[in-house]
Amino acid sequence: MDLDAFFASVEQQKHPEYQGRPVVVGAQPGQRGVVAAASYEARRHGIRSAMPIAEAYRRCPDAVFVRPDMDRYRQYSRHVLEVLETLSPRIEAASIDEAYMDVSGLEKLMGPPEIIGREIKQRIHTETGLTASVGIGPNRLIAKLGSDYRKPDGLTVIAPQQVLDFLAPMPVANLRGLGRQTQKIFERLGIETVEQLRTTPLQRLQQHLGEKAAAGFSRQALGIAPDVIHSGQGRKSISKETTYGADVRDTTVLHDTLRRLSADVARTARKEGLSGRVVTMKIRFAGFETYTRQYKSTTSTHDEREILKTAWRLFQDSKLPKKPVRLIGVGISDWQDGQPAQTDLFEQPRQQEDDKQVLKTIDAVSEKFGKGLLQVGAPRKQGQ
DNA sequence: TCTGGGGTCCTTAATCTA
DNA sequence: TCTGTAGATTAAGGACCC
Numbered sequence: 001m002d003l004d005a006f007f008a009s010v011e012q013q014k015h016p017e018y019q020g021r022p023v024v025v026g027a028q029p030g031q032r033g034v035v036a037a038a039s040y041e042a043r044r045h046g047i048r049s050a051m052p053i054a055e056a057y058r059r060c061p062d063a064v065f066v067r068p069d070m071d072r073y074r075q076y077s078r079h080v081l082e083v084l085e086t087l088s089p090r091i092e093a094a095s096i097d098e099a100y101m102d103v104s105g106l107e108k109l110m111g112p113p114e115i116i117g118r119e120i121k122q123r124i125h126t127e128t129g130l131t132a133s134v135g136i137g138p139n140r141l142i143a144k145l146g147s148d149y150r151k152p153d154g155l156t157v158i159a160p161q162q163v164l165d166f167l168a169p170m171p172v173a174n175l176r177g178l179g180r181q182t183q184k185i186f187e188r189l190g191i192e193t194v195e196q197l198r199t200t201p202l203q204r205l206q207q208h209l210g211e212k213a214a215a216g217f218s219r220q221a222l223g224i225a226p227d228v229i230h231s232g233q234g235r236k237s238i239s240k241e242t243t244y245g246a247d248v249r250d251t252t253v254l255h256d257t258l259r260r261l262s263a264d265v266a267r268t269a270r271k272e273g274l275s276g277r278v279v280t281m282k283i284r285f286a287g288f289e290t291y292t293r294q295y296k297s298t299t300s301t302h303d304e305r306e307i308l309k310t311a312w313r314l315f316q317d318s319k320l321p322k323k324p325v326r327l328i329g330v331g332i333s334d335w336q337d338g339q340p341a342q343t344d345l346f347e348q349p350r351q352q353e354d355d356k357q358v359l360k361t362i363d364a365v366s367e368k369f370g371k372g373l374l375q376v377g378a379p380r381k382q383g384q
Numbered sequence: 385t386c387t388g389g390g391g392t393c394c395t396t397a398a399t400c401t402a
Numbered sequence: 403t404c405t406g407t408a409g410a411t412t413a414a415g416g417a418c419c420c
Contacts, residue, residue, distance in 0.1 A: 006420090026388075027388070031388095032386090032387085032388075033387090033388050033389095034386085034387065034388055034389095035388095036388075036389085036420090037420095049420080050387080050388090050420095051386090051387090052385080052386045052387055053386095053387095053388090054385090054386070055385085055386075055387095068388095068389095094420090095391095095419080095420050096420075097420075098420080176418095176419090177393090177417085177418065177419085178418085179417060179418045179419080180417085180418090181416085181417060181418085182417080182418090210394090210395080212394075212395090213394085235390095235391075235392095236391080236392070236393095237390090237391070237392085238390090238391095239389085239390065239391075240389085240390085241388085241389065241390080242388090242389085243388060243389085278412095278413095288386090288387070290415085290416095291414080291415085292413090292414065292415075293413085293414080294412085294413060294414080295413090296411095296412065296413085327388085327389095329389085329390095331390090331391095
């Protein structure tokens with residue numbers, strides 16, 4: 001489930017007079033910053049998230065430009081999760097505006113996947129006034145791509161036997177973890193669609209992407225991904241950073257900023273009962289040159305004075321260029337009391353099941369697309 | 385030309401340790 | 403005690419996501 005133009009939609013809920021108007025959430029025009037979210041009216045003018053705010057203003061000076069109100073968005077996000085919980089407890093919040101839900105077994109109660117999807121959208125809309133796009137599939141990857149397939153207010157259901165056809169014509173850029181840099185590599189290799197990726201020998205991918213990424217993208221191309229939903233992950237770091245309106249040389253100003261940021265980090269850490277051993281200081285100079293320095297202590301802290309002291313020492317000892325500073329930040333990580341298990345979309349499900357799934361998929365693919373794929377992966381052995 | 389803030393994970397290199 | 407080495411840990415940077 002993916003909420004449509006989330007921040008912008010919340011603003012339109014809050015200010016009915018914004019409805020039907022282009023809304024851009026992010027920095028104010030004239031400030032340094034980017035678009036965090038754009039309403040669909042704003043997107044019609046070519047405004048996209050992550051676009052510099054100056055560019056957005058150029059494209060549509062009449063848009064409503066509003067600063068983000070994260071507390072309110074978090075409220076809405078929680079409310080949506082509560083709505084989902086009325087349908088199933090097996091929910092995982094993937095971000096502030098996305099969640100995965102395990103609806104297997106729900107069919108007996110509610111009917112086919114389409115009905116479940118419609119019900120999810122309906123309840124979210126009734127309860128919060130927001131629209132959501134929903135994708136239903138046999139695993140997280142397919143569900144996610146399904147939710148992206150039709151937006152806004154979309155509903156896409158992909159049955160297991162449709163997975164390969166669904167993926168085949170897709171641009172590889174739709175795959176998870178494939179950003180600008182990796183796209184350049186794929187371009188050089190002449191791979192544009194998932195189908196082309198599928199028929200590229202694994203060895204060739206490994207040469208250009210490294211073993212891990214090659215295997216990850218190959219699996220995705222076959223529609224193989226984890227299907228496990230786990231709620232409550234726990235964060236792994238807390239950080240605060242700020243970009244100055246104009247670059248700063250004055251070390252007193254930098255120290256003051258670091259003090260404020262350290263206090264923010266410490267407050268959040270205490271509120272969440274976390275305490276970190278690693279302190280990280282981040283700095284960005286004019287020209288977007290960015291550096292981090294970190295220090296791992298034997299003891300953990302959520303004390304602002306200690307965080308500040310370490311961050312300032314890192315800054316002074318860092319042998320960094322003496323240039324005007326654009327951004328400065330501080331964070332803590334590496335909690336004392338062990339870390340919760342983690343997953344990402346490259347992670348394989350339980351190994352044996354995955355192997356079975358791979359072999360089944362390879363059979364299906366080779367039947368459909370011919371021998372290209374047989375060059376992928378190790379030879380099959382008995383009983384494997 | 386302009387690029388926020390808050391995160392996660394991966395790769396690589398240097399250093400420590402058995 | 404010296405030496406080589408494999409493996410773990412730390413540190414830094416980069417890619418990516420929302």
